[in-house]
Amino acid sequence: MIRIIPLRGMPIVEEGDDVGRLIVEAAERQETPIEDDDIVVVTHIIVSRAEGRVVDLEAVKPSEAAVRIAAYTGKDPRLVEVVLSESRAIRRMAPGVLITETRQGFVCANSGVDKSNVPGETIVALLPEDPDESARRIRKRIEELTGKRVAVIISDTHGRAHREGEINVAIGASGLEVIRDRRGERDLFGYVLQVKRTAIADELASAAELVIGQADEGIPAAIIRGYTYKPSETSRALELVRPRERDLFL
């Protein structure tokens, strides 16, 4: 059986806060302390805030390009300026829509720049500069404080092609193989699987969202316990980004 345990009662995270410690303390306070092989899923927003990856739109002077794109999409020109500065390509524009490829490589709305769960009318949060590195740092901190071996996933909410609605995916990961490659394994009838490569880290991020998204109280992290993952010191969420030229689902 797998358990998805919400981490309640975490304080509002501010720049410089030690996210690893806040997670360990929250888990202890609610008497579900971190155990070996736990997977800790953290929404990017508190990581971004701890890393100071927030921008006050009041201080942003939009470029001419940003003003034009803002007029076409109906968005705030200052927000568009921030979105552009976080992107390496614009994938799609339409009224109300600005889909970009972020500097990290993710294809998502507004380069992941997010207004929600950030204090202040004009404050927005950016994605962590290097979410895999953020995940590694939080993992090391949790392991240091608890003596347990864990994996950490940083999640974000993405829209997607072909299907309505958003799901949570892994934008940062540390401590586990993000893809389970089942090619060569046999099925129930001895048939060798040909193409099965499961995006475990994305499924874990979606599973965690079931408790994270549930909350009006603001639950920014969850522990997934009882899932057997393959530990790794090198695997990272960036492996989940499919290069455009190899993307057959477009």
Place this chain on the structure above:
Amino acid sequence: MIRIIPLRGMPIVEEGDDVGRLIVEAAERQETPIEDDDIVVVTHIIVSRAEGRVVDLEAVKPSEAAVRIAAYTGKDPRLVEVVLSESRAIRRMAPGVLITETRQGFVCANSGVDKSNVPGETIVALLPEDPDESARRIRKRIEELTGKRVAVIISDTHGRAHREGEINVAIGASGLEVIRDRRGERDLFGYVLQVKRTAIADELASAAELVIGQADEGIPAAIIRGYTYKPSETSRALELVRPRERDLFL
């Protein structure tokens, strides 16, 4: 806390089998009987088998079009014939790849036609004819046998655009709102969410895959317990299919 409970020891499903009853019995045997508000996630393959949605390729005579596509993609012409008969459009072809839009509307590899977990070298499973209706029937059966109110999701493994690897999604659903529309809800700081529509049924399917995919023993279903969903008699997985003309992530 949410629990994901694998259903172990289910028999090999054959045409005409009562999937709802098999689920209820498996849950009772392992002493995790169905409870009110459980979500039962079932891989489509056992539903397809119970509905007789299997084809022996030995009996298939490929058309000329299927032979040409098979030559280009390197696939079995008889398999291609079946894939075409299950599709309403071909979205992409390449060596080793045939991505279609199924008659139900899903964009996926090989129209969801699957060789794995089906007995016999030349036997393939198709998707259920109407997976939402299959989910409804299984739900009604479980409710009839247990007196409990449940939701049922039928899942399949899909590749996707922009990201590597496959995840599980809902191709059939009954008893719950498949999308949680959070527009109008407020965040932690009182900001009204603008665009949040979470594809709950897909996240539940992905969560269940964490126990289903884990198994070499062949676990075809799981119970998700402790997630508060919005009951619905009308919502269905087809709502998760985004019409091509509205697809801004392509």
